[in-house]
Amino acid sequence: MFDWLVVGAGFAGSVLAERIARERNERVLVIDRRPHIAGNAYDCTNAEGLLVHKYGPHIFHTNSEQIVGYLSRFTRWRPYEHRVLGQVDGQLVPIPINRTTVNRLHGLDLDEAGVERFLAGRAEKVAEIRTSEDVIVSQVGRELYEKFFRGYTRKQWGMDPSELDKSVTARIPVRFNTDDRYFTDKYQQMPLEGYTTMFERMLDHPRIKLMLGTDFSEIRDSGLFRRVIFTGPIDEYFDYRYGRLPYRSLRFVQKTLPVEWHQPVGVVNYPQTEEYTRVTEYKHLTGQRHRHTALTYEYPSATGDPFYPIPRAENAELYKRYEALARTTRDVWFVGRLATYRYYNMDQVVGQALSTFRRIQETVPVTTGVFAPGAARALPRTGATGTLGQASVTGNPADL
């Protein structure tokens, strides 16, 4: 019998498994239906030996010292400031829109105050900023909105920015200066040996057992666990009782080119042309040196793995009904991007998992039982994630 079942070995699940095993000394079974840990942050080396992110570029950034401090127990870091260029009107210009972007596109040489005046002169008055269109046209006007946001958003989400909550495009600031960093957070850094290695260390504990390639539905009724941390889609947990929550998916096309570099920065966005939204060149992110270079092209899709909750009022309403159901479901905690239907970055998920752990500490008495290290049966390793130190790995529920 396990004290906890953790469904999903991404940030939400792995942080909670680690906290519960280390701080409460309870037995934790972690499952994931994928053949690997780390959730969407999973990275691995490809056939040519280049470190790539299987599910698109993951750049770590946060303002929280507490979150960096926690993750630093499991990884060292390499400083990395992310930069993005957009292919707009045949030129590569900085995104977020900044002074350089405005000057290049319009053949001008404005200073900061000049750019501010230029944009203010084009910005539209919007009585109430509600949608992703409102956010942008109220800052830069319709022309730049159409060049940078309308097409990209329609591709990425399959709907017009006017149909999406303001929070989506509000992720991207507008700047009057020449700061061309994508993020301005205090901490901007990548795990030195990659995300998967960081997760291996997080899950490396004798009280944690890992079972990959296993869906929750396979062991839901096994009676093997007392409590559940669920990090998959919340509507799936409740068998879509109120209908499906919409998610947006992506198809990733990975390429390796026999050249040292393909593009000047980590990510190039394509807001006006192409079926893909952006191209990532990993060596910029990882600092790896190699004769060849690895790229990911992201093609948005209505079907496939649920990657993005879709921020719209009607979806938030539907989620609230599931959330109310979740509150009445005893001994199950819903955590993470899919289980709380929030467009969260990695650091926000870590923060959410750490605060869930604090709540568990306050409300759930530790299960007492005599733990004899070594008494657990040695299980075969599937090897899907490489060595996992002391955590045992199995892909077969019968082994439990």
Ligand code: FAD
């Ligand atoms: P996930 O990583 O999705 O983990 C959930 C896990 O649960 C999955 O592995 C899934 O297989 C498993 N699971 C689900 N249901 C079941 C079930 N029924 N049975 C068994 N297992 C199940 N964040 C940043 O901070 N910076 C970035 O640059 C960034 N870039 C991103 C780029 C893309 C393309 C995407 C899609 C996301 C990006 N993110 C980024 C967000 C980041 O991926 C998430 O915040 C984070 O990975 C969420 O962690 P999680 O544990 O909530 O979910």
Ligand code: UDP
């Ligand atoms: N966006 C856009 N053009 C861009 C970059 C972003 O229209 O060049 C919009 C788009 O709707 C996108 C959102 O802003 O989905 C958030 O962008 P971000 O880069 O944060 O997306 P993520 O990395 O989460 O996919």
